[in-house]
Amino acid sequence: MRVTPVFFDPLDDQSFRAREHTRGPWHPDYQHGGPPAGLLGRAIERLLPADFLVARMTLVFTRPVPIATLRVTAAVTRDGRTVKEATASLTTAEALLVARADALAIRTAKVDLPAALPPAATPPPGRPETSAQFRFPFFASSVGYHTAMDIRFVSGSFGHGPVQAWMRMLGALVAGEDPSPLQRVLCAADSGNGVSVVLPVDRYTFVNPDLTVALIRPLNGSWVCLDAGTTPAGTGIGLADARLWDEVGLLGRAVQTLVVAPR
Secondary structure: OOOOOOOEEEEEEEEEEOOOHHHHOOOOOEOOOOOHHHHHHHHHHHOOOEEEEEEEEEEEEOOOOOOOOEEEEEEEEEOOOOEEEEEEEEEEEOOOOOEEEEEEEOOOOOOOOOOOOOOOOOOOOOOOOOOOEEOOOOOOOOOOOHHHEEEEEEEOOEEEEOOOEEEEEOOOEOOOEEEEEEEHHHHHHHHHHHHOOOOOOEEEEEOOOOOEEEOOOOOOOOEEEHHHEEOOOOOOOOEEEEEOOOOOOEEEEEEEEEEEOOO
């Protein structure tokens, strides 16, 4: 019987036990960045009124996130009528900080825009159901983030530069809950550097210590398309940049700073 993937089990309002589906590619004991990003986003959006949307969220991973019990705390730091700011922290049971997030939320309002606006970018050429299925080949473990996400390549090929890839969660972020649009985006957006690989994964690592996501509206549906490219430099620093789409149109952008190093 197929098991529906779940990233976290809730222990109380602030404590969560990570499951093995959070496992990332770099070490069997550490998580991929997507699930912790989703957990921090969940904490922040629960503080906001229903008419506010997280328009920008920046996460910093201060150390590898263990597959263990974690605690999330969040607070509003600017309580404006139109713009609010909030922070969230993710710590281990030993109170070690492993990730933090800063978010800016804007109150949504109905705005009548001109009918004919120039397009911001060319939309993805394909839809998820007609695109080729893909699974990350560089995860050492049989169960992890790579088995909890449905990935479909629209264009490009793994290991050869820019790609367009649809992604969706196959299960829940937190057991017993339907993922919110923000949680779905954050869980996928941390894979920009993973889908648009340009360096041989057996010779290099390219870990991202941060993730910034900017959004103009909520995700429509469950699929997120990463129109992504990665640029490494001889300085040991790299950049992964992805336009984010859903099946309606352009949704936002995700940027990751990379630490590039030989294995």
